[in-house]
Amino acid sequence: SMVTAKPTDTFEGSVTALYETEEERQDYRVVLSGPLTDTLSGRLSLMYRDVEGPYTNTFTGDDEKQEEEMVYRGSLLWEPTQQLSIWAKYEHSDFDDNGRNVELDQSIVREDLAGTGQGTDYITALDNFVGLANGVLGLQPPVAYSGDDGELNRVRGGNGDFHDNQSDVFVLTIDYDLGGLTLTSTTGYLEYEFQQDCDCDFTSATVFNALQDEAFEQFSQEIRVTSPGGETIDYIAGLYYQTNELDFEDSINVMDNSLLRILNPAFSNIRTRRFADQESDMWAAFAQVIWNISDTFRLVLGGRYSEEEKTATKTQVHFGPDDQPTPATDPSGQVPNVLWGLNPLFGAFSIEPYDTISGKRKEEEFNPLVTLQWDATDDMMLYATYVEGFKAGGFDIRSNGHPDPNVVNAQNLGRGLDIVGVFEFEDESAESFEVGAKMGIGDTAELNIAAFYTEYTNLQTGQFDGVLGFNVRNAGEAEISGVELDGRWLVTQGLTLSAAVAYLDFEYTDFENNQCYFGQQVLEPGAVQPDGVTCDATGKRKEYTPEWTGSIIADYVMPLGDSLELRTTLDLNYSDSYTFNPTLDPRSEQDSFTKVNLRVAVGAPSGQWELAFVGQNLTDEDVVIYGGEAPLAGTLTGGTGMAYYKFLDRPATYAVQGTYRF
Template sequence: MTPQRPLKSLLSLAVAALAAGSAQAQQLQLEEVVVTAQKRVESLQDVPISVSAVSGQRMQDAYITNLESLTTYVPNFSMNQSGLSNNITIRGVSSGINPGFEQSTGMYVDGIYYGRGQLSRLPMFDMERVEVLRGPQPILFGKNSIAGAISMITAKPTDQFEGSVSALYEFEENQQDYRVVLSGPLSDTLSGRLAVMYREQDGSFVNVNTGDDEKQEEEGLVRGALRWMPTDNLDINIKYEHADFDDNGRNVELAQSLVREDLQGTGVGIDYVSALNNFVGLANNVLMLDPPVDFAGEDGKLNRVRGGNGDSHTNSSDVLVLGVDYALGDYTLTSTTGYLEYEFEQECDCDFSGASVFDAVQDESFEQFSQEFRITSPGGETVDYIAGVFFQSNELDFKDSIDVPANSLLRLLNPNFNSINTDRFATQESDMWAVFGQATWNVTDTLRLVVGARYTEESKEATKQQVHYAGGTAFPATDPSGAVPNVFFGLNPLFGSFAIEPYDEIRGDRDEQAFNPLFTVQYDLGDATMLYATYTEGFKAGGFDIRSNGHPDPAVVNACTLDTSTTPPSCARDIVGVFEFDEEEAESFEIGAKMGLGSTAELNMAAFYTEYTNLQTSQFDGILGFNVTNAGEAEIKGVELDGRWLVSEGLTLSGSVAWLDFEYTDFRNNQCYFGQQVMDPGAVQPGGVTCDATGKRKEYTPEYSGSVSAEYILPLGDSLELRTVFDLVFSDSYLFNPTLDPRSEQDAYAQYNLRVGIGDQAGNWEVAFIGKNLSDEDVVTYGGEAPLAGALTGGTGTAYYQFLDRPRTLALQALYRF
């Protein structure tokens, strides 16, 4: 039985019980959830948006350390790490793999836009709350927030002295986590807060090649904040944060090694793992490797055992935020100034095997400055409004390299295939400004009309260059058919094919404008129910592709397959890449209800329909590159429900569930999955490289997903209490490969989490047991076809690399507050 069926029954019973239970327990009162989703402090029940809010206390109890672990508790929301990037998905919409992308989900920390995918991996600590706003958010969170917005609010300095220390040890992955927070007044008008966190772990994968447990993680974060209130009208907040978050190894392995279905049982064809083993064995014998390569561990099974020659990922970031609120009569003037920079370096054994074949190195540095000025009217007037201007400027420097080391097994193809590499250099500068406003007309005590708009102008300039090297010497970007690196990295089938074309620096610039409106109608049906309907348009700027491996002009032929049947030899096929991609747009309709069922229960519902045009997608070229394309059109519709019920003193039930229907209505240029040209020839487009995905669902779009939680607090005597939290998290099946390969499907699953803590009733101390994924489900978060699989199997077989989420983990946590 799939997880969604019992949930339907549970939901029906819960709704019926809510109404009955609320009438029997009027003396109980649910605690109000306060959010700032509309840049005002409001009750969640008054906000006409589908919002999930997770408090800092909830994050601490559930041991949520980053966005990836937060997704467990928010339906229609996921964050996935791939081999070279990170992706945030809301309602099935995400950006794909390409360093030229900004995220389709706008991520904001204390009002500062974090658009780069790498920043989604930042550790989360000492948070006040996190709000996930689903659907386009074009006005108040307007920078590219076409899928939704994540607003993260860190804890602020307090007027009273307080602090906490905590420690956690997790047994399965040898995880250690230490945290210290100090907050309080420094003078009559000045208060401060210091938060320090350090975490490390070994991981759940075994690398049989290195002998290490993977992936090993090490994170450190220091945040200092000051709050100065020199007068009753002026509130100044300044925050500085430095974070380091590093990995060694990966939670990825080769799985599903197979022969193409039409060749199975014919004796023709070979699967990828077998082909690799044969190739390694041949290399050992011919090259007389000493010591010989041991290829054990690559068994093509999903068992958390992998090869690999070592992967690493180092990151550092610095953020400075200055926020000023000034009360001008009943109005509030707000200034938010932000400076952000980060650097990261990644070394990837991207053939995902224990053999020495090739390595990928990626370096990225980024700087951003932003300034927003905003005026907020006093609430409760006939017309309430927020208006402002926003400016942002950023610079990106990017380099990546494909390296063939001196001991590469590719020497078997040609002894010169060692100590060669190809490097890509790219830069991008962007300046953007916007003016925005949102007004609420309180027509009557029960009827409100909301109108909003944002006008945006953005300019970008970019450069890109591809250079091949041998022994440190660069080779010119001309037709160099006799040069070793160009033969190897080009399209010569005699020596393998990486399909990477050298070219001199290319430049591009683009300027675009967007006007995005919003219209909302709110109506109070009685004292406890609010209905709303919204129409909005979203926009995500275009940009420049960084990971494409060919020159965008087909007339530039610097690498090709030589056709020796002609005189002189000619190019049978050229590598044609992309450089620029267009903006993405959305139109969205949403209706919803926020209902209070007495004082002890609430139920919120949202139904939505969104049309996307020019969806920006990144497609693996089947070898080593990724090409950005605008996918055409898609229709997304769904329903989201969430609710809480204070059943009795000490017992609270909460839950959320989402139904999602995603359909590409026009997507004729998707990358073909392995064997699709044979298995589904009707989908193959002219040229045989792309396939029609019209009518299909996107990856990461389970039909159903959600969670149910029960929290129970039991007094023990006069001073102690037992606090228990149980979570059921479930998902329907979904595809995890952007090619939409039907072999790459994650089965429906249900995970169970449990936290049992004992402490004093005043909340000064607590010791807790935390168990996550107690059902020990194997959940694949990303996957794709192994690079070079087609070359080694002659196109007859493949294998898939798959990233796995954490298995069952068991931890002890101790906390002391003062």
């Protein structure tokens, strides 16, 4: 975890600047810290970052994803007596993004149709639709489109995305020495607002866009008492309270030059809007006791009891060109106005209009922890741990379909499937066992090894609904086991080697309601459930669970005369292949890769100044950090074709960084 540096009792500061060539990234940081009076000190840090991005947008001609970020943080530390310490921190951040690091790849025809002359891949279907709209139908204004090549090459089409986020954080921590015991109070406040315009069809064709506006506030208070340590019984105990509120609004908009007008020319300037809010109140009591049974044996007992109450409401409304709400049906079950087909069209998005639905849930949970530690030798500690974990359930405010399968459901006309949405999901729980050892080897090496096993019940998963949205659902059960090994070795006075390797096994032992991936109904008919849209994923691995991962780091420091020092860090990070798509589509697999990073710096031995070369991902690995089926691809191809959107991690980058400390 990251810990904010506290103000210092002596004056110090630093200035750091970085310039990177591939993304034209500029990064500037300034830190000032020192005493203001005999008992009061302060710290101020500023950060500014500007990135042009490695993608080329063929539609706008811009480099993407463009990022601009400003963060400033100030803190004060007041120590009026030896017993009392008060630390306060305020942080504001503002970051704006234009464009996205996403593109379409793998435009395919369903495998059983390949070579038959039947079916159309998504990009071909887009080309055909655009030609029909602008040629045969002559829609005005015309559908704008720059084409997509369907290759993973950081070239994309898109007609404008942005993401603006502002956040404020305040923390107040008071420590008071009660003559051996330490009483600590921590008060926190967080708020953020963000607005987003997502060209969520991920093409340059004007199909639809999604606007989102979200605001969040949270207040928390913790009070804990800590024993002085070094006794037969050491302990920490406390109370925690948290309350938060989320306000959410988004809309899916079909513009007057949308490609979808070819389905019905009246479908222009229509939209669906969603309004939701959620409130949560939670309190917890926690304690941990360390019983030092002897000089070599320790028993750690801990527990946390928590109660949480959540309430939420949600409304989805469709609007016609007159900006008036359009109900789903009239009493006779027919679409009520001249925009015949309006709601079936949004049924093609699997977004159904409904009046306000609301929910309330309350959960109570106790999570124990038991650890036994044994100092087998002066250089080896063995341990065994049992712990239970819990994640509260909640409400899915972004699910598109109605959660009740018995309501009038607008069908997805392109694929003939009824998508049932989600409003409420259940809590997730876990039981975990771990055994391990921490060892010192001579005076120059350390080695840690751990083996673990975890059982999940009601594992919370985010699932693509097969059309446009995502649903948060509970998988039945899952088992995870693995082994982790890491160590450090001071080879010479100037050379340190570090390494880590991990083996992970993940299996869904009960997951009958995963969203089917594209074509699974044909390719794996035995997995399809009676509803036709969910598939049994029992026995499969979860996304982002590579079997093997590892890293090797070499740090080397060498004097260059009396006034200079060379500092070099080389690290290699390996990951086995894994699936990145929540539907577990076998087409969505990230190949194994090894990323190589290198930092070479020259500076003063005291660390006062430094000039460095920083290279990241020097092997230029294409790593997909997220991806899935392209929205509406199945709809516009009649279920015969697909393409996949993929968000790529950064390419190879080369930067120069300078730092001066005073």
